[in-house]
Amino acid sequence: MVLKINNELIEDFSSFEDLLNNYPDLAETSINWKNSEIKTVYKHDRFVYIGQREMGILDTSDQNVNVIGSEDATTCHIVILKNLTTQSYGIIHIDSHRENQLEKLVLAMVQNYKTDSETSQNNLNTKFEVYIVGGYNDEKDTSRQITRTVMNYMISEQTKLFHLKLACAGFINTRTVENLENEILNYPAPIHYGVAVNGKSGLIFPAKFISHAPDKDIRMLKSNVVLVYNSKEGRICVPVFDYDSCSSAKLWIQVNDDIILNNLSTSPKVEPSHFCDDMRNMFKRMVTDPDPHETLFKNNSDRYYSLNNETLDWELDNPELYGSNHTKDKQQFSLTDFIRTAKKI
Known part of the structure; x- marks a missing residue:
C-alpha cells in the first residue's frame, strides 16, 4: 500500500x-x-x-x-x-x-x-x-x-x-x-x-x-x-479564520507592480496578469475589515455561499447579516512600516 x-x-x-x-x-x-x-x-x-x-x-x-x-x-x-x-x-x-x-x-x-x-x-x-x-x-x-x-x-x-x-x-x-x-x-x-x-x-x-x-x-x-x-x-x-492586519496595507495598495512581484511572488517573471491586482484587493480587504470576526464572520460563523440556479453565481447566504462595511481606518502608515513588512514577507 x-x-x-x-x-x-x-x-x-x-x-x-x-x-x-x-x-x-x-x-x-x-x-x-x-x-x-x-x-x-x-x-x-x-x-x-x-x-x-x-x-x-x-x-x-x-x-x-x-x-x-x-x-x-x-x-x-x-x-x-x-x-x-x-x-x-x-x-x-x-x-x-x-x-x-x-x-x-x-x-x-x-x-x-x-x-x-x-x-x-x-x-x-x-x-x-x-x-x-x-x-x-x-x-x-x-x-x-x-x-x-x-x-x-x-x-x-x-x-x-x-x-x-x-x-x-x-x-x-x-x-x-x-x-x-x-x-x-x-x-x-x-x-x-x-x-x-x-x-x-x-x-x-x-x-x-x-x-x-x-x-x-x-x-x-x-x-x-x-x-x-x-x-x-x-x-x-x-471557515472562520483570523488574520493580523498588515500595518502597511495601504502602502501595498499603492505600490507599482514590480515591487509587488519582487516581494510577494515565488516566480515574479511568470505570474498571471491579474496577480498584482489580486494582491492589492487582498490588502484592501485588510484595510476595510481589520477585525474579520466583527465584519466577515458574524457570530463567529462560517461564510456559506449557494449557487443561484438562474444566474449561476455563488451568492452569500444571509447577506443581510453583513451589510455594507465602511470601516474608517485611523492607523497611520509610514515608509518604515512598509519596508519592515516587505522584509518579513
Missing part, C-alpha cells in the same frame, strides 16, 4: 525526469496531456473554483456542480485524486513544501464518506488515482521542493494506495520565454497554470476560469489549508 505506476511499486523518488524516463507510458500520457487544448470554464459549466491552500471534493452525483478546478499555479502544484471506491474527486492547490498539504485532502476524502458502520480497516484500504499538474523548472527550485514533498508522502504512506496517472509538472510543464534582444534574459515559465475535472464525464483537462468567485480577496487572507466545497454540503464554505 503506497505509490504505484502501472501496478509497479515506487520505492524512491529523485525527479520527474528520472521517473518518466523509467515509465514511458506515463511520460507519453503526460506529454499528450501537456499538448492538449486549454479550455475555458464558464458559469454555464456550473463550477467551483479552488484557490491556493484550498481543497474541494466533488461527487459524480452532485446536482449543483459539474466541474471543479484551480489555476494560477506557477511553482504551486494542483493535485486531483480520484477515490476508486466512491468514484469521487478531490482537488487541492498546494503552495508549500514545508507541510504535508496533500495528506489533508486524503484525510478529508476518507472522512467525508466514512459512516458509523465502517471499520477503520475499510478506510485503511482506500485507493486513489493521482493527477499532478503545475510546477515547472523554476530558477529558485521551489517547484522541485514541493514535488518531493508530494511524492515522498505518497511513497511513505502505508495505509493508502496511490496510482500515479498524470505528471504534467517539472520539466514537462516548462517552456522557455525567449528575449530576442538579449539571450541572457531567456527564462523558464510554466506551460499550464490550471486544471479541472468534470465530475460527470471524468474528463481532466487543462483549464482557465472565467471567474475566481466568490470573495477571492477574503479567501486569500487565510493561512491554513481548508476544505471549501464538498458535494455532501452542496455549498461553498469559507
